[in-house]
Amino acid sequence: MEASAGAGGNAGRGRYRRKRYGHDAKGSDRENEKHLKTSMVNVDVNSAVIEAFQGFQVELDTRNDTYERIVKLSRDITIESKRLIFLLHRVTGSDDRDSILTDAAARMLELRTSKFLPLAKELKGQDPYQFLRAFSPGLQEYIESVTFYHYLADNQLASLDSIQTGLTFTLQDSNGNQNDLPKNLQVKNSAPRKLPDECIGNSDVPPSLKTLSDENKQDIQNRDVASEECLQGQNCTTDKAVAAETFDCESLQTVSVPVPPTEYMLGVADFTGELMKMAINSVGSGDLRTPRIVAEMMRTIHDAFASIGNIPRELRHKLRVLRQSLQKVETACYTMKVRGSEIPSHMLADVFSTAGTGDMFCMDDNEEFYD
Amino acid sequence: MSSTAEIFNNFQDYLNADYDLREEIRAVVRDLEQSAREIQTTLQAIHQPSKSTGYEEICQSALSMFSKVKENYAVLATKIPSNQYYRYNDHWKFVTQRLIYLCALIVYLRDESLVSRETVASMLGVKTNREDGFHIDLDDYLMGVLNLTSELSRLAMNAVTAGDYSRPLRISHFIGELDAGFRLLNLKNDALRKRFDGLKYDVKRCEEVVYDLTIRGLVGREEKAE
Numbered sequence: 001m002e003a004s005a006g007a008g009g010n011a012g013r014g015r016y017r018r019k020r021y022g023h024d025a026k027g028s029d030r031e032n033e034k035h036l037k038t039s040m041v042n043v044d045v046n047s048a049v050i051e052a053f054q055g056f057q058v059e060l061d062t063r064n065d066t067y068e069r070i071v072k073l074s075r076d077i078t079i080e081s082k083r084l085i086f087l088l089h090r091v092t093g094s095d096d097r098d099s100i101l102t103d104a105a106a107r108m109l110e111l112r113t114s115k116f117l118p119l120a121k122e123l124k125g126q127d128p129y130q131f132l133r134a135f136s137p138g139l140q141e142y143i144e145s146v147t148f149y150h151y152l153a154d155n156q157l158a159s160l161d162s163i164q165t166g167l168t169f170t171l172q173d174s175n176g177n178q179n180d181l182p183k184n185l186q187v188k189n190s191a192p193r194k195l196p197d198e199c200i201g202n203s204d205v206p207p208s209l210k211t212l213s214d215e216n217k218q219d220i221q222n223r224d225v226a227s228e229e230c231l232q233g234q235n236c237t238t239d240k241a242v243a244a245e246t247f248d249c250e251s252l253q254t255v256s257v258p259v260p261p262t263e264y265m266l267g268v269a270d271f272t273g274e275l276m277k278m279a280i281n282s283v284g285s286g287d288l289r290t291p292r293i294v295a296e297m298m299r300t301i302h303d304a305f306a307s308i309g310n311i312p313r314e315l316r317h318k319l320r321v322l323r324q325s326l327q328k329v330e331t332a333c334y335t336m337k338v339r340g341s342e343i344p345s346h347m348l349a350d351v352f353s354t355a356g357t358g359d360m361f362c363m364d365d366n367e368e369f370y371d
Numbered sequence: 372m373s374s375t376a377e378i379f380n381n382f383q384d385y386l387n388a389d390y391d392l393r394e395e396i397r398a399v400v401r402d403l404e405q406s407a408r409e410i411q412t413t414l415q416a417i418h419q420p421s422k423s424t425g426y427e428e429i430c431q432s433a434l435s436m437f438s439k440v441k442e443n444y445a446v447l448a449t450k451i452p453s454n455q456y457y458r459y460n461d462h463w464k465f466v467t468q469r470l471i472y473l474c475a476l477i478v479y480l481r482d483e484s485l486v487s488r489e490t491v492a493s494m495l496g497v498k499t500n501r502e503d504g505f506h507i508d509l510d511d512y513l514m515g516v517l518n519l520t521s522e523l524s525r526l527a528m529n530a531v532t533a534g535d536y537s538r539p540l541r542i543s544h545f546i547g548e549l550d551a552g553f554r555l556l557n558l559k560n561d562a563l564r565k566r567f568d569g570l571k572y573d574v575k576r577c578e579e580v581v582y583d584l585t586i587r588g589l590v591g592r593e594e595k596a597e
Binding site: 059128130300 | 374375376377378379381382383385386387389390454455456457458484485487501502509513545548549551552553555556557558559
């Protein structure tokens, strides 16, 4: 009995090697022999120990493969999120503010369906914390871009819940289609969409354009749902009947990419860096209002961070950076206040570009305020 | 949408809860470490052959101490929220590895075989699979087994000192088998890999002992023939 089990194991091992190195059967046998010779002791290949380790090999490889797939997805998410942030920075001084935001929203949805949905499926039934290190960079970058987008669109900090909702996917089938669609849209559109001109002065959006962008959004969401369905079509057939009859969140299968609060806060801390960039850029384009408004938001976040205790180590580092960014923006506001009356606004940009390297922005890098 | 203040208040609550839970885990893990130390001290008697006690008695007294370990693991298991094992497992990783090593040592001394993951799990009163609850991580199990090899290579030498010439051969064979087993694994460049790199020294030490015995003709005829 043992011999047969061992033979099975052997075959498995041979198969594995072929797959990995493209060796033929003979080569793998030779490899085997070399292996056992090097250990000097005559090892019985059919022994219980070897058999157990063949099981471990499979288990370890499966886990490492999952990990690698997640790392890959995370990297793609990071790249796309960075591009989104660049896109959002173009809002500064742009006349076509709304179309940029709509474009960003579309790409965010695309990112969710194409990358986060597979990620959620990888994590399904797993302990997310086991793989957190694999997808944490992507997740943080995504949170950064989403909070930035929401700040530009709604002028407030996107909550953890709203981000988590965005990353929760309902697996649907074609039968539940009719029912699911309205609810799905309702959930996603429930956040009030304010006119975004509080943040930057120059956006005088005609109402027609705004409704157009909202329609666009809906279109995109429809597409989003549709593509999810075809993705789900093949592998979610079991609860078809259930989902069609009782339409409930519980009866539908949901998968989600969990967002741990710490990751969210790390993303928010990164987001303040983007605010700083935006403030400085807007000065460059002659916008004197934005830095003040941005500084206010950064100050709110900074104060909130300062008030909480038991901060994890990685966050503490980011808060030091946040403090420096805030000082930079505050210095910019100060300069504008002091010199704004003397220098024509179109020349302020020059003042900043020269001041950027000078004493004005020389921050005390060693300052450790939060320790 | 909630206000910024609300978001940060929630975060503070979350951090506080997390901190409290970690404190509780630390308390349980301290107890576990204490038990592990006691068991290890008991088992160290195998290296002092002057005492007339056999391995069997030493194993028995060590085994009797595992009941407290089981209790502690049961308490620990209740504290960990489902699917958050890997969020906190840094706290008990080392003590678990050490306890796995102790289990493996006991099982080896009794049956001269490699302890299975199922046996370790039942000795510690935990589960084998992640899906079933508080479980033993594969990495921790393998780490524990690697710790066993260094202890066994030491035992091989001490057995010779005590006049037990056949044991080193069996140990050497066993470690050789483990070495072959670990070579099957595709290890990543992590802690396990680093520890595995030390295995070859254990193998070497055992082989040297066997060599010394063989050239002096201290090994039984039948074993040499093999």
